[in-house]
Amino acid sequence: MSRVSQAEARANRQRVVESASRLFREKGVRDVSVADVMQSVGMTQGGFYKQFASKTALVDEATAEAFSDMLRRLEAMDDTHDGHDAAWSSLIDSYLSPETRDNPGSGCPAAGFAGDFARDPEWRDTYAAGIRDMAGWIAPEDTGLAALSTLVGALLLARATAGSPLSEEILRAARKAAARLTE
Numbered sequence: 001m002s003r004v005s006q007a008e009a010r011a012n013r014q015r016v017v018e019s020a021s022r023l024f025r026e027k028g029v030r031d032v033s034v035a036d037v038m039q040s041v042g043m044t045q046g047g048f049y050k051q052f053a054s055k056t057a058l059v060d061e062a063t064a065e066a067f068s069d070m071l072r073r074l075e076a077m078d079d080t081h082d083g084h085d086a087a088w089s090s091l092i093d094s095y096l097s098p099e100t101r102d103n104p105g106s107g108c109p110a111a112g113f114a115g116d117f118a119r120d121p122e123w124r125d126t127y128a129a130g131i132r133d134m135a136g137w138i139a140p141e142d143t144g145l146a147a148l149s150t151l152v153g154a155l156l157l158a159r160a161t162a163g164s165p166l167s168e169e170i171l172r173a174a175r176k177a178a179a180r181l182t183e
Contacts, residue, residue, distance in 0.1 A: 013051045015041045021062035025112030026105035029059055029120070060126050066109035067130025074137045085182075088138060092178045095151050096171045101158045110134055110148065111155045139182045147181040150174055 019040045023032045034055050035045050052058045077087035094100060100107050110131055117127045135144035154174030161167040 009051070012041070012043065012047070016043070016048070016051060017058070017062050017065050020058050021066040021109070022105040024059065024062060024116070025066070025107060025109065029113075029116040034058070056122060060123055063109060063113060063123055063126045063130065066112070067126075067133060070109055070130070071133050071137065074134065088182060089179065091138075092151070092175050096154055096158070096175045096178070098168070098171070101155060101162060101167065101171065104159065108134075108152070108155070111152045111159075114152060114156060143182060147178055150178045150181060154178075 016037060020032070020037045023037060023040060034048050037058070038045050038048050048058075052061075074087075074091070077090060078084055081087040081090055095108065104112050109127075113123075113127055117123055131145075131148065135148040138144040138147045151174070154170055154177075158167045158170045158174075161170065
């Protein structure tokens with residue numbers, strides 16, 4: 001049996017973290033097993049324990065990675081738009097869209113992990129740091145927190161009412177409200 005190089009091991013670990021992050025946001029942390037994660041990347045469950053001490057360690061790393069990725073995407077929006085206000089407006093439109101509502105696995109970790117972490121404080125420090133960073137990108141202090149709360153709350157409500165006309169109404173109303181928050 002051949003051993004994998006350090007570079008391959010790092011790449012495998014990254015694939016596991018990315019897949020776990022997506023699966024946790026899609027199905028919830030409690031409903032995704034280590035076996036589910038490993039199967040999604042074509043690896044064995046035994047390989048998991050060579051990379052991670054526990055599922056708890058994976059959840060923490062997957063959460064941190066998801067927030068880091070989100071922050072990189074937000075910062076890139078500043079570079080691809082005509083100023084931060086235009087980037088914020090673009091985020092509102094994309095975040096509060098049917099596409100984002102219907103694809104939680106690739107969506108925002110703030111919304112994707114909220115339900116799990118509200119019930120289980122084990123990963124709250126990592127989650128709270130990610131929330132603080134995202135809100136800070138939006139606007140300073142209370143304004144950023146209020147705007148992020150509007151986005152996340154609206155997305156969660158829209159997901160919970162998906163398939164009904166109310167879901168679209170929530171997205172539309174929240175787009176208007178979020179835009180006014182940073183004026």
